[in-house]
Amino acid sequence: MKIEIWSDVACPWCFIGKRRFEAxxxxxPHRDSVEVTWRSYxxxxxxxxxxxGTELEYLSSRKGLPAQRVSQMFDHVAQQARAEGLDYRFDAVVVANSFTAHRLIHLAAAHGRQDEAKERLLSGHFEHGQDIGSREYLTSLGVDLGLGRGEVEELFTTDKYANSVRSDVExxxxxxxxxxxxxxxxxxxGLSGAQPAETFTAALNQAWQESNPLVLVNSTDADACGPDGCQV
Incomplete structure (x- = not known):
């Protein structure tokens, strides 16, 4: 079973959705037969x-909402995040373009470290006030994930993996x-949004059953018991 997840590093619901899906x-039961791929958006x-500017100033300006309304949205999302074991700090979020961070995720995928890169970037952005557009931070993170420093630095000197990100978006x-x-x-x-874990469970079970239907191999009915009793 193949599962593709489109998400953005700068999306608070994407981290919450990741946790619920992981649960x-x-x-x-068939998790070892599931392949998960992160797609860029x-x-x-x-x-x-x-x-x-701050995350509050950015969203207030972009959405045309009063700062108080955006602050209330932050409180709601942070509460949902806490329920999943996440500690969002919107006051410390560094607003930056996520394009290069997505390229780093593609690089990590080439080394079998895609999920770890996604996790670290989301946590760094929302829980630790890291700058996801910073060359210094992304290079340090890449090296920490076991990626070659030279390969990571190529992201800042070439357009490597840029087409991969654009292809995902398209x-x-x-x-x-x-x-x-x-x-x-x-x-x-397709499931949209940070659905409850129960919804993901139902979707996984349905998809598995449809792709792996039970095949009845006996050609004739044999003695059995049912709701109305046993055959005699």
Whole structure:
């Protein structure tokens, strides 16, 4: 079973959705047969490399909402995050374009470290006030993940993996994805948003049953028991 997840490093619901999906996957009996691939998506590709302002100021300006309303949204999302064991600190978030961070995730995927890169970037952004657009931070993170320093630094001197990120975004559009997180199972089932773990569990079970149907091998009925009793 193949599961593709479109998400953005700068999306708070994407981290929450990751945790809820992971909870469902951990309890899934066939989890060892599941391949998870992270796909790139940018909520705001027009964002400059760095934004001179706070997350509250940025969202208030972008959405045209009063600062108090945005602050209330932060409180709600942070509460949901805490329920998943996450400690969001919106007051410390560094607003930056996520494009290069997505390229780092693609590089990590080439080394079998994609999930770890995604996890570290999300946590760094929302829990630790790290600058996901910083060359110093991304290089340090890449090296810490076991990626070659030279390969990581190529992200800042070439356009390596840029087309991979753009291809993911374009593919999202072709699938009708307009928001993240978005989970696609075997290119047949789609789940939008940070659904409860129970919803992911139901989707995993349904997809598995349909791709692995039970085949009845006996040609004739044999003696058996049912709701109305046993055959005699």
């Amino acid at each position: 469902a996957l951990a309890a899934f 940018q909520l705001d590709p027009t964002l400059p490399e760095h934004y001179e 593919e999202a559009r072709s699938l009708g994805i307009s928001g993240v997180p978005f989970f696609v199972i075997d290119r047949k089932y």
